[in-house]
Amino acid sequence: MTGLAVRCRRVLHIYRAEGGDVVALSGVDLDIAAGEKLALVGPSGSGKSTLIALLSGLMRPSAGQVRIGPVDIGRVSDAELARMRGTDLGVVLQGARRNLLPYASVLSNIWLAQRRAVQVRPADVERPERILSLLGLVGMGHRRVRDLPPGAAQRVAIAVGVAASPGLLLIDEPTSRLDREARDEVLDALDTINRERGTTIVAVTHDPDVGARLGRAVTIRDGRVGSEGREGREFAVVASDGTVQLPPEVLENVPPGTLLVVEQTDGRLSLLIE
Numbered sequence: 558m559t560g561l562a563v564r565c566r567r568v569l570h571i572y573r574a575e576g577g578d579v580v581a582l583s584g585v586d587l588d589i590a591a592g593e594k595l596a597l598v599g600p601s602g603s604g605k606s607t608l609i610a611l612l613s614g615l616m617r618p619s620a621g622q623v624r625i626g627p628v629d630i631g632r633v634s635d636a637e638l639a640r641m642r643g644t645d646l647g648v649v650l651q652g653a654r655r656n657l658l659p660y661a662s663v664l665s666n667i668w669l670a671q672r673r674a675v676q677v678r679p680a681d682v683e684r685p686e687r688i689l690s691l692l693g694l695v696g697m698g699h700r701r702v703r704d705l706p707p708g709a710a711q712r713v714a715i716a717v718g719v720a721a722s723p724g725l726l727l728i729d730e731p732t733s734r735l736d737r738e739a740r741d742e743v744l745d746a747l748d749t750i751n752r753e754r755g756t757t758i759v760a761v762t763h764d765p766d767v768g769a770r771l772g773r774a775v776t777i778r779d780g781r782v783g784s785e786g787r788e789g790r791e792f793a794v795v796a797s798d799g800t801v802q803l804p805p806e807v808l809e810n811v812p813p814g815t816l817l818v819v820e821q822t823d824g825r826l827s828l829l830i831e
């Protein structure tokens with residue numbers, strides 16, 4: 558299927574924990590066009606994995622709207638959500654081998670991932686050999702997953718993630734613990750999938766080069782969109798409630814409660830400390 562667009566509005570997510578509730582996301586506004594590639598970056602604990610879990614339909618938001626294509630994840634039935642997870646949404650968890658059956662062959666892993674889609678929309682499902690070729694894995698179909706080097710295992714995990722031809726591929730840390738060559742092969746594979754199939758790709762990463770390579774890098778900070786990098790420039794982002802996060806280096810000099818005067822002149826917006 559072709560790429561799916563994503564729309565998040567004022568997304569809030571709270572984990573109910575014994576020691577007290579944790580607000581993991583506190584008003585995320587984010588639009589991703591169909592067929593776009595995007596990196597989610599940000600400090601540890603800022604909410605990236607929570608956002609990916611919501612986009613992959615593993616959890617529903619506590620409040621706000623998460624829309625994948627035409628579907629509102631918060632309102633759709635459990636059965637429909639389960640169908641989407643086996644077909645429209647491809648998920649690659651952190652650590653390639655967590656996504657794979659180690660004693661099965663590469664081709665068996667791909668066939669298993671296609672089972673649901675073969676029943677629901679067979680016309681969209683590509684031959685496994687074609688998927689191997691998309692990911693630069695030609696000739697590896699009969700190898701056992703446990704015998705593969707880390708870079709190839711990561712590409713097999715991605716092959717499994719895209720096996721059902723999803724419109725949205727979500728991938729957590731696609732290049733962590735890979736050497737430079739393997740990392741480039743993984744990034745090339747993501748480019749090929751995006752270019753040839755129009756799949757929307759969202760990757761969580763701590764690697765700034767991955768963010769730069771994907772073209773758009775959204776920084777999640779304190780459970781919200783903190784800033785966005787495009788073509789080497791970093792931008793502040795206005796949220797739907799009108800708030801803007803100041804960059805951390807600016808925030809160091811502006812303690813909470815500081816009064817600012819906002820001035821707008823000829824397309825220029827200035828914040829002045831009184």
Ligand SMILES: Nc1ncnc2c1ncn2[C@@H]1O[C@H](COP(=O)(O)OP(=O)(O)OP(=O)(O)O)[C@@H](O)[C@H]1O
Nearest residue numbers: 572574579580581600601602603604605606607608
């Ligand atoms: N199952 C859970 N129960 C309670 N709190 C959780 C749970 N999962 C995550 N959190 C908390 O929610 C917040 C956001 O966590 P999340 O894992 O989404 O951040 P992250 O940006 O992905 O971090 P990392 O880069 O370390 O993976 C953190 O404060 C975390 O401790």
